[in-house]
Amino acid sequence: MNTNPSTGSGVLKRSFGIVGTTVAAVGLFAPGAANADVFVPLPDGQKAAPGALITRTGERALVSPSLSANGAGRVVWVSGMVVAEVTETPEGKVGPDSGPSNDPGSNNSATFGASQLNTGYIIGCQVSIGDDAISLGAKAGATLKSASISGSIGLKIAPGEVRWVQLERADIPKPGTYFVDYTDVEMSIEGCAGYAQARAYTNLEIIGNTHTKTTLYGQPFSIG
Template sequence: MITIDQASGIRRGVRIAGLAAAIVAVCLASNSVASADTLIPLPDGSKAGPNATVTRTAESALISPSLAANGAGRTAWVSGTVTADIKGIKDVTEASSANGTPNTAGTGNGTNGSTTHGVSRVSTGYIVGCQVDVTGLSANPSLSLGMDSLATALGMTVPLNSGEVKYVPVTAKDILKDGVYTLQYHDAELQVQNCGGFAQARSYTVMEIVGNDYSKSVLYGAPFSIG
């Protein structure tokens, strides 16, 4: 037989257990919301240059918090389509320009993270900064970046210190004749490591035409926060 006092104790125990379960559920829900991925749609862009028009469409970034929850790492899954519409250039080869003379313009390390290696080329990637506002950031067109300034494209892991900016190449394509060239990437993983402050990124696309008449056009995307 259960006494009145025992029954009251049981009821109190049930209420306490129910309250504890509710608190756990709320905490789990809060953690789930806090750790949810954030999709950032980014605007299209286009830029016309000599003999070329570069367009970026369907760009987005899916931001994921670090599983380590240490505030120094985060991941962005980036997607986009880059189109280069080329008109008015002659067929070129890796070694020479259309008239057979050595093609020296734009050889070696290209600018803004591209590498022309003596042939016209369209390349795209991301500028990533730690504790740096990249909203108005663009590289000097004459700036040549050595390999030590480029993040490793394989895996796209970017170790960044405070105040540091790096170029992260994603994909590129050689241009050998007139036509429409398309670069597409979907959910490319961009990991930022060792950044204890806020991190920002923005896409860039470099269109370089080499030969007798050298030209270069750079299209920048809208900046976004990686957390």
């Protein structure tokens, strides 16, 4: 994880004492035939949180049939940038998990002793990933698949299932501007013999006497 003093727009300049955390990854970009690939541009999004603002920009996806060619698999490469401008948070110390592991109702994340930004995708097989489906999936025990964005992510999902794939997180020990930047991260979905959808999510947890969690969702898109 490298520190980057600027996004190019002047938002993260060190001269203002702002901390910028970036996580970047390049997946194994090996799509199939060009006429089989589908490029999906996705809209930017923004949501206010107590003492913070979450923004997602440059989100896009490239969907390809799986190389296994069995009708139940597909591959999607996702890219985007998430920024959290945090003006109010107690200074925390990053520590071990202090919440339930893989609790779908919470993030899927736990409190690590500091505020935190984490981002990823919700993937459903024969499920439309709207707000109702997200809520239902959480209550039914939708599974969290944690993964580093340093390589490809393999995911098996059956019809009617919803999975949360957390790409990366950035701990927020003090106020500042933090971002996670991911490029062409490969997610391989197998076992879904039907239509599949995906939707970006970003959670921002702010610790303190009033612990808050704010989620910014992206636009759902088809992955075949």
